[in-house]
Amino acid sequence: MKPTNGFYGRFGGVFVPEILEKNLNTLSKAFNSYAFSDEFKKEYIDLLQNYAGRPSPLYLSQKMSEKYGTKVYLKREDLNHTGAHKINNTLGQILLARHMGLKRVIAETGAGSHGTAVATVCALLDMECVVYMGAVDMERQKPNVDRMRLLGAEVKAAKSGTQTLADAVNEALGEWCARPDDTFYLLGSAVGPAPYPEMVTHFQSIISEEIARQLQEKEGRSYPDMVIACLGGGSNASGAFYEFIANDKVRLVGAEAGGKGVESGQTAASLNLGRETVLHGSRSLVIVDENGEVKEPYSISAGLDYPGIGPLIAHLYETGRLEAVAVTDDEAIEAARDLCKNEGIIPALESSHGLAAIKKVDLPKNGIVVINLSGRGDKDMDLILNYNN
Numbered sequence: 506m507k508p509t510n511g512f513y514g515r516f517g518g519v520f521v522p523e524i525l526e527k528n529l530n531t532l533s534k535a536f537n538s539y540a541f542s543d544e545f546k547k548e549y550i551d552l553l554q555n556y557a558g559r560p561s562p563l564y565l566s567q568k569m570s571e572k573y574g575t576k577v578y579l580k581r582e583d584l585n586h587t588g589a590h591k592i593n594n595t596l597g598q599i600l601l602a603r604h605m606g607l608k609r610v611i612a613e614t615g616a617g618s619h620g621t622a623v624a625t626v627c628a629l630l631d632m633e634c635v636v637y638m639g640a641v642d643m644e645r646q647k648p649n650v651d652r653m654r655l656l657g658a659e660v661k662a663a664k665s666g667t668q669t670l671a672d673a674v675n676e677a678l679g680e681w682c683a684r685p686d687d688t689f690y691l692l693g694s695a696v697g698p699a700p701y702p703e704m705v706t707h708f709q710s711i712i713s714e715e716i717a718r719q720l721q722e723k724e725g726r727s728y729p730d731m732v733i734a735c736l737g738g739g740s741n742a743s744g745a746f747y748e749f750i751a752n753d754k755v756r757l758v759g760a761e762a763g764g765k766g767v768e769s770g771q772t773a774a775s776l777n778l779g780r781e782t783v784l785h786g787s788r789s790l791v792i793v794d795e796n797g798e799v800k801e802p803y804s805i806s807a808g809l810d811y812p813g814i815g816p817l818i819a820h821l822y823e824t825g826r827l828e829a830v831a832v833t834d835d836e837a838i839e840a841a842r843d844l845c846k847n848e849g850i851i852p853a854l855e856s857s858h859g860l861a862a863i864k865k866v867d868l869p870k871n872g873i874v875v876i877n878l879s880g881r882g883d884k885d886m887d888l889i890l891n892y893n894n
C-alpha cells in the first residue's frame with residue numbers, strides 16, 4: 506500500500522517548518538529514484554546478507570504450536586546484527602545519505618536500539634554521527650550509550666520536556682532545521698513527515714518478503730493466516746505486514762503497549778486511545794489530554810513508550826484491516842519468561858508484547874500464525890528477572 510501525496514487515508518502528510526520542506530522534497534526524490542535502482546538494490550541486499558545476517562530464520566515453535574492448536578512461527582529479527590529489525594532501515598537510509606553526498610547524520614533514540622544501529626552504519630560508511638537521547642533514557646539505558654560512543658557516535662542529551670523519546674525527536678528535528686544543508690536525519694520508525702513512513706516501511710518490508718518465501722518453502726503456500734507484531738512507532742509491524750496487506754486471507758494483529766492497563770492513565774495504547782493529532786511532522790492517532798496536549802505515555806518497554814503511531818498503521822486500524830490488542834506490562838513479562846524457559850530465547854520486552862497477544866485473539870484452528878520477534882532481550886534481562894507483579 507502506497508501513500509497518496511504522503512497520506513494514508515486521513516493520516517500522514519508533511520507538517521513541518523518551511524525550512525525543512527525543501528529537505529523533505531530532496532529526500533523524496535532521492536528515495537523514489539535511487540532506492541529502486543539496480544545499483545542500490547545490489548549493495549543493500551549484499552549488506553543485508555553479509556553484514557546484517559539476513560535472511561533471518563523463520564522458526565517453528567513446536568511447544569507454542571501444540572499449546573495453541575495452530576502452527577506458530579517466530580520470525581527471528583532478534584538474530585540480526587545489533588539485535589533487532591532496526592538495522593534493515595538504517596542500512597537503507599545510510600546508503601541514501603551517501604548517495605545524496607551528505608556526510609553528517611543525526612538521529613533520535615529512545616532505548617538506544619535505533620541509536621546503536623545508526624552509530625553502527627555510520628561507522629561502516631565513515632559518517633559523522635550525532636544521536637539525540639532523552640537525559641532520563643540515557644540514565645536508564647547506559648550500556649547502549651556506551652555502545653554508541655564506542656562506535657564513534659556523539660550522544661547528546663535531550664533535556665526538554667520529560668527527557669525521553671518524544672523530546673529526542675524534537676531536538677533532532679530542531680537540529681535539522683539549524684543545519685539543513687549538510688545533515689541527513691536518519692529516522693528510526695515509520696513515523697514523521699513524508700517520505701519517512703513510506704521509506705522506513707519499504708526498508709522493513711524485507712521482513713514480510715522473507716516470510717512469504719520461507720512459508721512457500723516450508724508450507725507450500727506463501728502466506729500465513731495471521732501475522733502478529735508489536736507496535737511502537739510501527740516499523741517492525743509495517744515491515745512484517747507489508748506483503749500481506751492486500752491479501753484478505755491474512756489477519757493482521759498489532760500488539761500495543763497497554764502499560765498498566767488501557768484505562769489506567771499509564772499506557773502507550775495509541776490505537777485504542779488516540780485522537781487525530783499532528784505530532785512530529787505528521788497527522789496520526791496520538792494520546793492526548795482533554796486540552797489536546799500530547800500526554801506522556803508509559804510502557805515497561807522503552808521501545809513502545811511513544812504517544813503516537815505511524816500513519817500506515819493508524820489507517821489500517823481505522824479501516825478495520827488491522828486488529829489492535831493492548832498488552833499490559835504483566836502480560837508481556839509473563840510471555841518473555843515463558844519464551845526464555847520454553848524455547849531458550851530471550852526476547853526484547855517490545856517483542857514480548859507480540860508474544861503475549863497470541864493469548865488475546867481468536868486463533869485460526871490448525872492454521873499458520875507468524876509472530877515477529879523484533880529483537881533480543883539482553884537489554885531487558887534485569888526487568889524480566891526482577892519484575893514483581
Ligand SMILES: *Cc1c(COP(=O)(O)O)cnc(C)c1O
Binds near residue numbers: 591695739809881
Ligand atoms: C524499536 C523497537 C521496537 C518498536 O519500534 P517499531 O518502529 O514499532 O518497530 C520494537 N521492538 C524492538 C526490539 C525495538 O528495538
